[in-house]
Amino acid sequence: MDTSSYNTKLAPPLDQALVQQAMALIEPAERIALLAHEHPDGDCLGSALGLAHILRQAGKICVPACADPAPDVFAFLPDLATLQQTLGDENFDLVIALDAGELTRFGPLYERHRAFLDQATILNIDHHVSSSGCGKVNIIDPGAAATAELVVLFQQQAGLELDRDAALCLLTGLITDTASFQYTSTTPRTMEVGATLLQAGAVAETIVQPIYRTHPLAQLRLQAAVINNARTSCGGRIIWSYATDETLEVAGATAEMDDNLAGTLRDIEGVKIAAFFKSYGEPARTRLSLRSTAPYNVAEICQRFGGGGHARAAGASIDKPLPEAIPLVVQALEEAVHKA
Amino acid sequence: MDTSSYNTKLAPPLDQALVQQAMALIEPAERIALLAHEHPDGDCLGSALGLAHILRQAGKICVPACADPAPDVFAFLPDLATLQQTLGDENFDLVIALDAGELTRFGPLYERHRAFLDQATILNIDHHVSSSGCGKVNIIDPGAAATAELVVLFQQQAGLELDRDAALCLLTGLITDTASFQYTSTTPRTMEVGATLLQAGAVAETIVQPIYRTHPLAQLRLQAAVINNARTSCGGRIIWSYATDETLEVAGATAEMDDNLAGTLRDIEGVKIAAFFKSYGEPARTRLSLRSTAPYNVAEICQRFGGGGHARAAGASIDKPLPEAIPLVVQALEEAVHKA
Incomplete structure (x- = not known):
């Protein structure tokens, strides 16, 4: 094995045509809702908040939403205060549904905004093997250890900015869905995405101290x-x-x-x-x-x-x-x- | 940030001149002793056994040695049975001293073979900030999270083979010295080295189940x-x-x-x-x-x-x-x- 085999970074990437279809939904949108599933975990919260942060840097108005408030251990997540339990006046050009492939998984948030969501333009990003996809464009890869892994691939391939706050949110998704890179769902690509997030300034200790180490x-x-x-x-x-x-x-x-x-x-x-x-x-x-x-x-x-x-x-x-x-x-x- | 910034893999690499000096010691050697420090941990054991495995694939006779036997939790390490507590007849052309920069850190093994080791040709690979280096060639980088990280960089840059058994040993070093990529010593390079080891077939569960999860x-x-x-x-x-x-x-x-x-x-x-x-x-x-x-x-x-x-x-x-x-x-x- 020679070092040339290491130039295939972040392989396998997302289908670039899919990335372009997703960007074709994002580019004209001014107001974007980002949905995390009910009973939220680190991956749906980190993916929704991280992608919201990335898209705000790109000039979008972003509203992350979840039927339930985030558990206290996630208090360290940047911009957690922007997470809403409602879609308010439903004034959104695009909905990004994260970490679930069926709208029912968004629970009471879907029930309350059913009429809007059933006709909304949706971009779906998910890594669950059972996902059928609920979007006009679906970025679904059960080979990903976390939805956050797919969000980072999307950010990289779409040429969007990744700063430290977004990286910390997305690293939370990777770490919580893999028990810090311990589960067998962790692939070389997962580790490379982790490298990308550390390079952007995310620090694992910020995440693991409250989530894994601190107990009442x-x-x-x-x-x-x-x-x-x-x-x-x-x-x-x-x-x-x-x-x-x-x-x-x-x-x-x-x-x-x-x-x-x-x-x-x-x-x-x-x-x-x-x-x-x-x-x-x-x-x-x-x-x-x-x-x-x-x-x-x-x-x-x-x-x-x-x-x-x-x-x-x-x-x-x-x-x-x-x-x-x-x-x-x-x-x-x-x-x-x-x-x- | 565009994807072109991801072609700087495993950066920063080792000084290639240093890799060549180390290979100039290894190439003519037939019998190589690989030393792990006393009171061994996952990094010195994984580095010594992993590098021994790599060099055996390259045709060398390799004897990994440590003053103390490995703790029981490391029973899963491939070729652990080849670890000796003595250098026997001291018939070695080269000594590779791992995970410590002073011969005294090899404890009773150094005391017993002092006359031989004080004059032996030594290649030293270590990541401790206190290391002065005890070798003719010293690959010392306190920026590495583990000595195993440096061994993988060396293997890659020297163009040596990496198979699953060697990768499992070296991933043990990375995981035990970083608490599975949680400590702040973990850099993007550490994660990329982890990706390389997973690519070669190492599975983290094999390591973390006995070391972190199982308790009497x-x-x-x-x-x-x-x-x-x-x-x-x-x-x-x-x-x-x-x-x-x-x-x-x-x-x-x-x-x-x-x-x-x-x-x-x-x-x-x-x-x-x-x-x-x-x-x-x-x-x-x-x-x-x-x-x-x-x-x-x-x-x-x-x-x-x-x-x-x-x-x-x-x-x-x-x-x-x-x-x-x-x-x-x-x-x-x-x-x-x-x-x-």
């Missing part, structure tokens, strides 16, 4: 309680734990803080299948999350309890109180491990 | 105990906790598992200064680790207790039992917060 004390206390409640079986290959209203109360925690506790249990050394049980509010009902490593298929196990999901991550809602649900599920897990 | 249950139980022991002051701006022999015993943990608990406390929402106290084995002695966020200078506070360190991370060893040491330190922290 109550969340750590909840995790501590769940670790203390954990029991193992089959020589540590199975682990399970639980949380109840009392667990939350003692920790001072809220229900949302139990996010990914099943994953934390699965990542314990030697664990093949991890189960997290919770029962909040309804004592007769238990919610189950299962996580596994290959070859264990926990979707199959959850199906037996009326649930479903993916082979390595699945769930179910069981109409039994916690003390009855736990032994039933643990028995099913032990059978799965003994069969393997 | 005992370590999570120790962390849970430390969170449960935590107390706060000044409205949560100060947090402190502790571990003793009994804490370790109840958790089933070993002392090494308390690594970075001070950092975990510092990353709690609202915390400005975090203190972790421990007393193992010697009840009359307390070890203190302080972590802070700007502008708090914890090195100054540790100096008052006979210790020192950096502004945001410092430590001290206090000749008092835990119950006496804690209130003294907490009082000093409260004074620092009230003064600010």
Whole structure:
């Protein structure tokens, strides 16, 4: 391999004809709405705010919008205050729909502005494999690790300006959709787009400190309680734990803080299948999350309890109180491990 | 900004004259020893094993060596079994010293082979700012995020082959020295080198699963105990906790598992200064680790207790039992917060 193989930068690029079609929509537009999907994440927010910033530099009036306000951890995003929960008087020449390929994914924002959006000129940019495309022009590439990756390719190929604020927004999309370039969706092109964003002045620490490193004390206390409640079986290959209203109360925690506790249990050394049980509010009902490593298929196990999901991550809602649900599920897990 | 600015790949490259001088040492050599420093980390191991793999593909007999065996988490590194703790009969034409600029950093391996190493022909590749260089040829660049970054630049500029096994070793160096491209030492060049390694087939998940995600249950139980022991002051701006022999015993943990608990406390929402106290084995002695966020200078506070360190991370060893040491330190922290 010689160094000449490194001149194919940002390959594969976007279809340049598609970039030109998109610019043909953008160039005559004066007022542009940029939509992030409901329950927003770092990629839809970073893509909408980043592209809004880029297009403002190009002289456009841009209104980024999302059905829900951004979660607090995204407070560092430049121009976050410009994000609206409404399209106001709907006075827009163009709508750019980001990080989803169906208008229904924009949730209440779509419901409220349905008449306008159903006839609006839309440019759709998305990386989801399920996207059918909801635009007059659709830049859709499931090979991209994040919609932000496609926004940067578009910015580069369209010859638009990229400054530090836009780069920080777009790097947020890349980092949150790849767990900082760790997921296998990360391609050489994703890394090269990352290089482009660092070159423009974005700093990863600004993003990862609030999003990955900072946790409320109550969340750590909840995790501590769940670790203390954990029991193992089959020589540590199975682990399970639980949380109840009392667990939350003692920790001072809220229900949302139990996010990914099943994953934390699965990542314990030697664990093949991890189960997290919770029962909040309804004592007769238990919610189950299962996580596994290959070859264990926990979707199959959850199906037996009326649930479903993916082979390595699945769930179910069981109409039994916690003390009855736990032994039933643990028995099913032990059978799965003994069969393997 | 137009796309033409993206043809300066892997810029800034190494000085090509230096690459040629290094190749002038490598080309006539038949047997090459590659040294990783003592107490090895992902970068020295990944650089030594990765470069050994590259040079074997070029027909060389390569012996990677390190004073200490690799920690278990690096078991996934290809060809780890070829890592020796000795240079055997010292029958080498060339020594490549990686990730340190002084032979003393290679520890007992240097002590045991001092007569040989003091006269050997050495190529030194390192990224530490303190490096004086211990080689006949020194490729030293403190602007590199990892020594592995320099090894990849060297491989590219020297026109050597890069296959998946070598790429996985070298990506390990990049990831472990940057916390997966999160530290500010990450430059656009670091990301471009990452793109090159992914292009060659390396997969980040292989590296991050054992190194960052998998923890022994005992370590999570120790962390849970430390969170449960935590107390706060000044409205949560100060947090402190502790571990003793009994804490370790109840958790089933070993002392090494308390690594970075001070950092975990510092990353709690609202915390400005975090203190972790421990007393193992010697009840009359307390070890203190302080972590802070700007502008708090914890090195100054540790100096008052006979210790020192950096502004945001410092430590001290206090000749008092835990119950006496804690209130003294907490009082000093409260004074620092009230003064600010």
